[in-house]
Amino acid sequence: MDSYDYVIVGAGVNGTSIATSLASHGFRVAVLDRSADGFVAPDGASHDLNKIVRADYTDANFCTLAKEAIARWRSSPVLRQFYHEVGVLFRSSASGDVWGNEGSAEEYVHKGIKHAALESDAHLEVFPAQEKERAYKLKNDTQVDEILGKARELKGDGFKGMGRVQTGYFNPRAGWAEANNATRALLGHAIKLGVTVYPDSSVDSFVYEAGEVVGVKTADGRVVRGDNVVLAAGAWTQELLTTLLPGVGEGWMTRPSAQCVAVVRLTREEAMQLGDTPVVINFATGFYQFEPTPTASPDEWHMKIAIHSNGYLHPAPQSSCSGTFPAFSCTDSTEQDAFGMAACSMPANQLEIMLEELRQTWPHLAQRERLVCTRVCWYSDTLDENWIIDSLANHPARPKGTDKVWVVSGDSGHAFKFLPIIGDVFLAAKRLLPNTRQLDLTRFTFNHHARTHADKNAGRAVQSADSNRAHSTPLANARARL
Template sequence: MTSTSDYLIIGSGVCGTSIASYLSHLSPSPSITVIDRSPDGFVSASGASNDLNKIIRADYTDPTYCSLAKTAISKWRADDVLRKFYHEVGVLFRSQSGKGVGEYVDAGIKHAWEPKDVQLEVGVEGKKRAYRLTEDSQVEQILSGVEKSGLGEGLKGFGSTQTGYFNPRGGWAEANNATRAMLSHAITRGVKVVGNCLVTEFVLEGTKVVGVKTSSGTTLFAKNIVIATGAWTSDLLTTLTKPFSPSFSAAGGWLTRPSAQCVAILRLTAAEAEKFKGTPVVINFSSGFYLFEPVLEGGEWQMKIAYHSNGFVHPRPPSGTDTGAYPGFEASALEHSHSPATDHFGTAESCIPPTHLDIMLDELHKVYPSLAQKERVVGTRICWYSDTLDENWILDTLDHHPALQNAGVEASNVWVVSGDSGHAFKFLPVIGELWATVKGLQRNNWGVDLKRFTWNHQQSLHKIKQQGGKVTSADSNRFVAEQVEGLNARARL
């Protein structure tokens, strides 16, 4: 079986879906095929986009992501397909007072709204803008549905022991539902989606990459190939390039690697859910812990709590076909015992500690103590990031990667879109358009330096790190152990 397309997109998560959608709007008769290892071709069950919810916020201190996020939010509000999946309940940032905390809050408030943002505020012109929390009564008003006695110590002492701010112009989106809806809409515009496609090798015509083969024997030809496989990217690239780059070491060479992040789901009663419904996303910006309002899932009210951190080496994203299940925290120690490994970035811990769920519940207790009970936990799961050293994404052609520059293979038509670094989902409405700009399909109207999205940029960072230099994230709020006494200064969740 063979198939030919103008564009073949491997992976139907946030990046693949957004690119397919945008391409379908650029062409009146698109020849676009999206494939995934999932049975139906939509985002895989273990993909990061297959999730209850993701944070939507724009108060980045990095001007590039701040601008992109504000544009994305304007589309979340207005887009006919996406707006019903966006819940603008606000985002509350909190931390114990300490060194650098006040500066972080000031920067967040400043970047949350600027005069140039007026054109992006259709429909919310009168909505309150981000403001500092200086007294507990403000928090009590924001969380008016929750009894005062139900608020933990982390939501008390503002203006003294606690520092933070509230941005009403943010919230969360239904991740899986929004991603599937966008791809479904793209199908109505002519995009073809194919499931059960496990890509195993490139197809060459002479020295030029012209397609891929799958484990079932299917050959898919395309003028342009987009690899948008998230945390699976480094393993897939190792497999695909092995015939012409056999000595290449994937351990540190692909400039992106997966990290396992920790999520727990709690069960609430209908009465409890009623109290907490409509509450904002709450982020502890010094620890990386965050939580959402409860959502109704499968007839049961559930609340998601999670950490945004440097993550763990184990468990790694599963190879092979879609298993339809997320591994829990226990999979980390089991996998580590069979194949211990270290992180070549030098940041992720090897194995999730057995006390990690208890640590998460302790964090929850500081916010909503009545919910911090282990018997409420429905389950734990892993969310995999595709990380880069500075959390900038990779939007570049494969031939620009240093491993391929002398391989004798022409891969200028093969794009790698990866390195989400745990903060890409909010950009679902605009990543496709940004990629089209990088590819040269349209002018750069973003005012963005596109060189930050290249292999060359990431390679230069690795050289700095190898020489003992410090690589600073453009805008990170991950928990970093060596910074525990200070502040992980800028939120990029």
């Protein structure tokens, strides 16, 4: 029977980062995952082409963390090859509203620039060579053309009218990361540090000794013992906790949600024309897009596009691992039906909405025949977008014997950029490292999340981690998950 200092369930962004940090400090670590090879499962959110990396949060905790995370993306021998600092361009579109936000577009731009340029965090920013310009407001189309470079000849109307019919800003100190490649590389590095990975390992029960959890048991009967257990199951957290503690209930402070993305095909020549263009976010609609990325074929490149809507907030991701990432299917159901749905589906017009958004930026790519695939990206949402990093014993239900069981979840769709640093945050929360960043770690506790739910139930507004609001009605919870 194998035994470790830490047994981690889940090989996504949280589990991989924590395993790496623990191993680098000399702990014996095991990672269990449902996937065939033990690395991030194909239906996990980290198993993706790319994720946005930016630091212009309005929340002090995440702003500080993101700036240090970006410094590590730039400097890490393991991760730097997967980080592309092409900048992020934020645009409001002609509507001038902010999706899911109570403020104006101008306020959004002002806050974004302000927090990207905070001098108090300047010491955290490490640059490989020449320091890049700070975020700045876009006042005219000439600035946009300079950012787009040679691609400006292909731009659509969505890039036009800056300072006249729309507003926006550009943050050069941001970009995107190769999600799946980076996660796999970091876990590979952790293995070199001594981490043991258990593939095909669906955990279905705790192992108890003298009333205390001392490990986990897989569906096929294997037992892995650990002095500490870390549950880092992402969108599967609620299901896993309900399985492990069936008599406790389902008030786990996090629930799964699904957003859908699409991938379109480009030729190599087309990709070269759009190379090094920034990530583009339309903060009035939630649409975002990336620059083209290469595939195994030198003649075919892919571009990921997505749009964040209320969508299907609480579907149930499948516990089995099929070996492929989940596609979405079209349905005539409305958002009001979403709460109880378990299907990987979305409104039939969602793909058309995404293509119309793409037509506003790169009109020559907005063709249905270019569609390569669609996929569901699962999130583990909390009410205010703060994560959960806490001992399960601190949950309001006070499950017995769980003092050394930790839950790390509640990514809320904005955790991946922190891959280089989440592990250290866990160590700080567990008091294995000093809280040198002066983070408010209480924001990641079950007590904090219990209070936010109490506020919501009382009809009070809940301040989210990115200046949006979570309201008392499910359909109003349009949170910024970038």
